[in-house]
Amino acid sequence: MRILNIGRKVLIAFLAVSVLLFVIPAKTVKGAEEEKRTFEFRGAWVATVTNIDIGKQSGTSAAAIEAYKQEFLRILDVFEEYNLNVVIFQVRPLNDAFYKSSINPWSRFLTGTEGLDPGWDPMAWMIEETHKRNMEFHAWMNPYRASLEAVPIHGDYEAQKLAYLATLDDKNFAKQNPDMLVRGVHDSSTGMARLLLNPARPEVRQHILNTISEVIHKYDVDAIHFDDYFYNGVDASEDMADYNQYKQAGGKLTHRDWRCEQVNILIEGIHDLIENLNDKLGKKVEFGISPAGVWAPGPSCPAPYGQPGGMEGLQTCYSYSSYVDLYADTRKWVREEWIDYILPQNYGSFYRPNHKVITSWWANEVKTTSVKLYIGLAPYQYNSYNDGWDIPDMSDQMDWGYSFDTVSGFSMYNITNLRRSTNDKMRVALNNLKTRWNEPVFLPMKEIKTVSAYNQPEITIDRNNQFTTLTFAPNEGAYAYAVYRAKGSGTFNPANAKIFDIVYNRDEPMRMEYASERDKTYQYYIRTLYADGTFGDDILHITVDPYTYNAAPELKNVSLGISLLVVPGKTMLEISGEVFDADGDPLTVTIKPSTRILSEQTLTNVTGEFVKEIYIPDLSFNRVYFTITLSDGVESVSVRTRPFYAPASNYSLLEQHMITMEIITNDTVERIYR
Template sequence: MPKKLIVVFLLTLASSCGVLTSTIPQPKKEFRGVWVATVVNIDWPKNGLDTVEKQKEDFLKILDFYQNLNYNAVIVQVRATGDAFYASEYAPWSRFLTGTEGENPKWKEDPLAWMIEQAHSRGLEFHAWLNPYRATFDLNTDILSPEHDYNTNPDWMVKYGTKYYYNPGLPQVQEKFTSIIKELTSSYAIDGVHFDDYFYPYTIKDEVFNDSTTYYNCSLPNQSLEDWRRSNVDSLIKKSYATIKEIKPWVSFGVSPFGVWKNKSTDPRGSETQAGQTTYENLYADPLLWMENGWLDYIAPQIYWSLELPVASHKTLVNWWAKNSANTQVYIGNGAYKVRNNSDLAWEKKKELPNQFKLARQTPEISGNILFSAKSLMENNPDVVSYLKKKYYKWPALTPEINGGQKQPSENIDIIGKVQSDDFLTLTIAHNDAIQYALVYKSGKRTASELKAKKLLDKIFIEAESNQVQIPKSVLKGKRIAVTFLDRYGRESQPTILHLNQISGYGRKR
């Protein structure tokens, strides 16, 4: 057999037998998020009139599905149309949760606190997703609560198309929203605050967003309408970031803008795209400025097009955002809802979505992905889910560290007690309010200086007031484990090796 053929044969054989490792990188730190949309009950709850038990069951199905897929964050919409999924001083109860806006006759416990607790117990970050400016979803205002801003502050509203919007140029609107951010960050153990792409509304042909009076009264001399509108959004972003960090500096702030900043045809810095609308020119949002000024912890552009779509290629836009990011973690927003459900035939392919994840992994400036939306993979396309789990999400991953967090080195966390029972190994640690999770790894004979994701056995949430960690006996593998601790900023402590056979009571029969 010729030498070249022998080489080809051996490579083929090695590959088929699993000798060659995958070329897809498997990072230890990667943001793996999913948007859980509540507006008009897209993902959850299925119906505002469902019982609390049914709503809880459906929410846990989402968490369990994505935990099984080794995701590490859920981004849950808690303010969709001037409402709230929690008891708020500033907004009425959402009808999408309770069935009737402004009323909550069924949830006896705090639904948001419950959701956060359930996410944390599964090792998932919880990011509270808010829509700042959309006041209604349609023109049926009769269903709105008397406490809704449409009724209490009608001068804040601008009718545009088939919805009402808050007027972003009014100082009172910004003050109100800053109060909402403060309330949410202070009252709940959230890991992040998240805005989506709805700032000024997407342009509707022959419609006028009537904020001319506010522009006349509030703009600077010689400031154009377009620049004034952008300055209003800039101010909201800056104030939101400052408010969050003043209260809890470890809570991250992220925005998921529309995927095209500008086309190159209108600005040399723009992308090689032909988008009909852009985030800068139509939505009056300038995320490049926000990144430059350090007003974000992460940005997640919504690049919902296929890899090679001519007018707005996913590949082109991922590369553009990678080259135009600064001071900020960059995650890619992926349109999983289009898989086998779109006129673009590229989405018919099983590997379209996985190949988008592959591109993100191979782009150094990209640190993760967020999927829209939760039900997209849960309800259809099990072959895509199976492929993603096998090739991309086989091992767990930790979320990236928060930019702007304290920079001191991760300290050692002292384990001052170890007790083995029939079901748990309970560790007592020197109390540290900054610690949020204990990480348990399988450890070999060597030191645990290189703890890889595939060695991670469990991620255990630690309540703020607790100094104990209960490790289920079912996850304890081998003779040794390594334990590290993760603080709220996402920094991991140095490992402690535990020799299980040296712990009193370990291995005893029940």
Template sequence: MAHPSAPSPAARPAIDRRGFITLATAGVAGSALSVTIGSMTPADATPLTRSAASSGTTSRKRELRAMWIASVVNIDWPSRTGLRADELKAEYLHWLDVATEFRLNAVFVQVRPTADAFWPSPYEPWSQYLTGTQGGDPGFDPLAFMVAETHARNLELHAWYNPYRVSMQTDPTRLVPDHPARRHPDWVWAYGGKLYFDPGLPEAREHIYAAILHSVEHYDLDGVHFDDYFYPYPVAGQELPDAATYAEHGAGFDDIDAWRRNNVDEFVRQISLRIKDLKPWVKFGISPFGIWRNASTDPRGSDTGGSQSYDNQFADTRRWVLEGWLDYINPQIYWQFGLAVADYLKLVPWWADVAARSGTHLYIGEALYKVTSGVFTDPAEMSNHLTYCAEVTAQGTPVHGNVWYSAKHVPMDVNGAMTRVLADHYAHPALIPAMPHLPATDVREPVLTPLHRADDGVEVRWVDAAPHRRRATSFAIYRASGRRRRVDVDDATHLVATVRSSGRGLQEFTDTTAVPGERYTYVVTALDRVWNESGPSRARTL
């Protein structure tokens, strides 16, 4: 992931001062790859490839549509340090406007980029990416503001945390005096120009759990999200400085790699359990590097030839899915159709097959930044990705949605890539796929009142007549042309909008897309907080 994450296969990441990925390649072969990657053409087409590469459109009633909003080194938001509170708020509202304009239904926002916080945490200091000074109070609670404004637009908010990263530099004295890394210097080591909590220390892991769970407990989050940073990506000529920790805590493991992998496994398992103990409805998902292992290394792996998260970050991402520790997996498949070392056409079905075995939802991480940088030269590449994901889903191994990296590349719309996605796939709103294993609320069909025509559209009003404990979190409005006795709510083209509940009995929405003089029939359904849907209301025609 270039936030910053996910180096191209056979390369290691380096971060420039803006936070973008540069490729520090390990030899001539890696360098050649970085030069030619943008000009490679797809391999021979399979039946799926031929269809996906054509200009196809899909309307899916249920799919996650999200974008990452990165805060580390001020990649997306805040755009720079030192903004006033009103400027910070205005910038965040701009990103919500972008999400709404492109009919997204979720945002993944980085709230703990480097053992710091975008909320008043008792465990870690205010993030330096807010004010420019670590520990500097921004003058309001950004996370509380994010929750309120994101939910007002009926978008999900997944709070994004980097578990082990402490600092983007190696000098502990540049951290605030009461930083946990300064109070417990034995918890931390330097590697690759950064500081990290040692994943092998149980006490360091306990601190990370507490820091993350504080926000889960005190804020109305929809999800907890990690990206691909576990043990750091390998740096040529450097060894991870954890030999002493292994000597103390590694008894019973065949080698240090197995011990490291177990450390990450235990971290993922434990945080999953603790999130569900606090709030069973909060989703937990991880966005790993797109390759678990290559089939040449492990026959269970994918038909690829790039870096392997199992070996390089000690992240056994396949196991996490199969064990059911995650609600969703969001692999960063940041490559194009036909790229030999990491082919999108091969990786998506590989992940879909793995996820389907446990019922874990699968979202695909999309490298929109590679359109901006010129790596993806086909303006239809992004749209074709979504067509292909729909075809994989139709084969019985669901792809439940896509996540775009990163926010600032969405409105840039280089080569019209996102406009094409909007026209081909996001022409209508979509509900987030429900997860059957999450606790549901038995919401009741709303009572739709008579419709009214206003200057700006059709006024739709309804009553949530359910008892308080069964009240809906939001509602979906459906519309069909002409007078009808019913509206097919399974037809994605009938979905007009979703709106957050006002918290009162009477709800209202104005359909500004209604054509004056046209006759329409409407129904409304109720949705609980994890997107389970009631039956439709009685139809009304105007």
């Protein structure tokens, strides 16, 4: 038996299996064959179109950027709360980008203005933060959609189209190519239609391929993800000229089949592109699609809805269908294995016919392929405006999915509905989901590799007042690690222990911070899942002792971002400073004003320099200052800023300079000027 007592920092290298504390039989893990699933996709969509799930960045200042970051981190907290492992983030909602692109403009849903640089690269940072939490980041793109409701449904719309395009950034492909657009109706009750890139144009396909290539080259995304948006509500007249040109060149397909083929060409092209880039760049990027749940009704329904091999038993022959309504032959994409996973949107109640039919039909379709099947669910249906599901509905949907070996997970639309329950039924249902998913699981493996050496992980352990940090070195033979944790000296039984965290092996060291009480002992047990799909037959045991040392935090260079200590009303006052902690403790900065008119502000997890903007209303302030307090959770230090006066309109410029000089030379002055 080897029990390692860790003080501050030590590198642990295990050279022999025989010295380990726990030895259990090795076995291959196949997830769906086990009552308790070891592998499972647990995702949620984060929609950015019209800022459904995350708001706009309020400017380009450091404070605005930090506020946006904090909102995304709060979203990741929700993912962790439910033990989700896949973030499906909409990075191309409207022919635009949430990342720095040379061919697509910055999104209006990021900055408020299309093309406006936000001052940083959000997607690069979001991917990094997502990976830190051992989740995947799937870049959700809408390939064709170029507008929301922008042009009339009926009649000539050329003038309205050009007027809309004039509002776009010059980098927008739609603005550059107004002749490569078609009109699609999303909701006829509005009287307005959307603009879509014309799927039949080779230039459109190439632009989409270039977009995907740019993302995979520049970013460490785990997958490219499409939803159900293809030929949405596009009247036959919109692309009849393209179809006639095809017919004149000898084409034999019907207009319907020709449209399907245009999308097929794109999907196959994306498959080939990603496969080539993965080989070239040494990556494992997947391609997944989340279509409408119904592929097509079965042949008992009339044409064009009824299709050979389609879904029988649907509530109606006219269910919204990817093949019939969207010209997206999702079944073909599965059979051809052009995609790595399919995630049908099965958003109806379990107690109506469609739900069970959709899940069971897709479960059968993927059986003879390598395509993974996940089911999209809709907790928003608990909202009263949809008549509300009963509490067991979503749980029964999941039980039905789990009854099929080929269903490898679920995704929830959308993250906001997991963040905020709108009624008691929804609250209970979401609590039931948390109970069901009460511990992490491994993501489905993308490939099975031959392992030449079953090496134990090399782990660096660091401890401070609030965290224990385990840093996992890259391990060529490992896929991931199951981390178990116990407080104190309790016993550990691998048969019934609950997984505390899952850490994926990456090319760079993975640094995992776990909240810890400084006066408590913690036991960590680490089991390796190797890249060939087998668990190691041993478990690492590490004991981390209480932390008894503390270095006080340091606060310096605190200042107000003004040259004159008399400020205008209705303005933002910038407070900045620098922090440091030798222990690496997470630091909290509190900014407390000397007047109750202004609100106290708190900044968490502060490192290095900090900047905070405080709104100064158009009121009189005499000798107001801020007390800045820095805390590491054990010790704190405080600094007081120089006082300021407001509003500047009360003072002549000469008085403003005199006040400033007097404060600088005699900071204890208590004079009231107005």
